[in-house]
Amino acid sequence: MATLLKDTILIIALSVIVAFLANALSPNGIGIKGVWYDNRHKVELAIPPSYDPKVDSLLTMEDAFSLWESKQAVFLDAREPDEYAEGHIPGAISFPFEEWEQYWDDIQKIITPEMKLVCYCGGLDCEASLDMARELKVLGYPNAYIFFGGVSKWLELKLPLEVSRETK
Amino acid sequence: MRLNKWVVLAIRVIIGGIFIYDSIDKIIHPEAFARIVHNYRLFPPSLINIIAIVVPWIELISGALLIVGWRYKAANLIIGGMLTAFIIALSISYIRGININCGCFSTSASSKSDLLMRIFEDIMMVTGCIIIGIASKNPNEKKEKAP
Numbered sequence: 001m002a003t004l005l006k007d008t009i010l011i012i013a014l015s016v017i018v019a020f021l022a023n024a025l026s027p028n029g030i031g032i033k034g035v036w037y038d039n040r041h042k043v044e045l046a047i048p049p050s051y052d053p054k055v056d057s058l059l060t061m062e063d064a065f066s067l068w069e070s071k072q073a074v075f076l077d078a079r080e081p082d083e084y085a086e087g088h089i090p091g092a093i094s095f096p097f098e099e100w101e102q103y104w105d106d107i108q109k110i111i112t113p114e115m116k117l118v119c120y121c122g123g124l125d126c127e128a129s130l131d132m133a134r135e136l137k138v139l140g141y142p143n144a145y146i147f148f149g150g151v152s153k154w155l156e157l158k159l160p161l162e163v164s165r166e167t168k
Numbered sequence: 169m170r171l172n173k174w175v176v177l178a179i180r181v182i183i184g185g186i187f188i189y190d191s192i193d194k195i196i197h198p199e200a201f202a203r204i205v206h207n208y209r210l211f212p213p214s215l216i217n218i219i220a221i222v223v224p225w226i227e228l229i230s231g232a233l234l235i236v237g238w239r240y241k242a243a244n245l246i247i248g249g250m251l252t253a254f255i256i257a258l259s260i261s262y263i264r265g266i267n268i269n270c271g272c273f274s275t276s277a278s279s280k281s282d283l284l285m286r287i288f289e290d291i292m293m294v295t296g297c298i299i300i301g302i303a304s305k306n307p308n309e310k311k312e313k314a315p
Contacts, residue, residue: 004241004242004245007239007241007242008242008245008246010239010242011226011229011230011233011239011242011243011246012226012246014229015222015225015226015228015229015230016222016225016226018225018229019221019222019224019225019226020221020222022195022225023198023221026195026198028196028197028198028199029198030198030199030202030217030220030221031217032217032218032221033213033214033217034202034213034216034217034220036202036206036213036216036217037213038212038213039206039209040209040210040211040212069203158213
């Protein structure tokens with residue numbers, strides 16, 4: 001029995017050492033600590049007050065994270081530029097909804113109708129993301145989604161934000 | 169209970185082979201496997217990558233030892249323990265109704281697997297481990313009784 005226990009510990013210890021070594025040397029290796037959010041409890045889908053199921057495509061936290069992580073979507077930050085600068089979802093583009101005309105020409109050069117677009121803003125007290133996605137759909141971008149949880153949900157789940165270099 | 173040693177060897181090769189086969193895809197694509205671990209909704213964020221790095225290697229090495237026969241009783245114990253853990257995790261997911269891509273035979277995100285089928289397969293393999301355990305114990309007992 002003692003030998004069995006010793007062998008078991010030996011095999012596991014050996015596997016752990018080999019695993020970390022192989023991971024360190026592998027081109028596909030991953031960090032010891034990845035960027036994940038705590039999903040052990042159910043994450044509710046945040047629903048905006050003016051939500052219209054016929055028009056709006058809402059994303060759960062799960063979907064938003066998955067799209068972000070796999071870089072399958074372009075994230076559009078609908079908040080004011082200074083809010084964006086203070087901290088936004090990494091990789092997101094600043095597209096203040098209030099200053100649509102000023103930004104639209106540049107945004108149009110980046111996005112295509114085939115792209116998945118994820119509009120978000122501050123969170124539950126902000127509907128700019130909703131309005132933006134609706135507007136984009138009208139303009140011929142059918143894959144405009146709303147991540148209504150926004151920055152507040154993102155922070156609540158301890159996910160990283162990116163700070164713009166232009167600030168300070 | 170007498171067990172034909174060839175039958176036991178066949179069980180060892182099958183279970184060991186499945187574990188080796190399972191582990192390789194996970195070792196090659198640790199990121200995809202980490203996502204599957206995340207999808208179980210059972211682990212804290214800080215543990216997910218560590219699980220994704222370590223578990224496939226335990227599978228690979230234990231599977232290989234089970235076939236080769238070197239310290240295979242311990243390998244059998246580890247595999248049995250892992251299978252039990254998998255069955256618990258899969259059952260929890262089934263009860264919670266979580267739609268995960270079980271990372272057992274593939275890490276492709278599009279492959280949806282039938283949780284019940286997977287649980288059944290794992291139960292079959294645990295049964296195999298128990299048979300291996302019993303078979304490996306008998307000869308020793310005889311030796312002890314009649315030195």
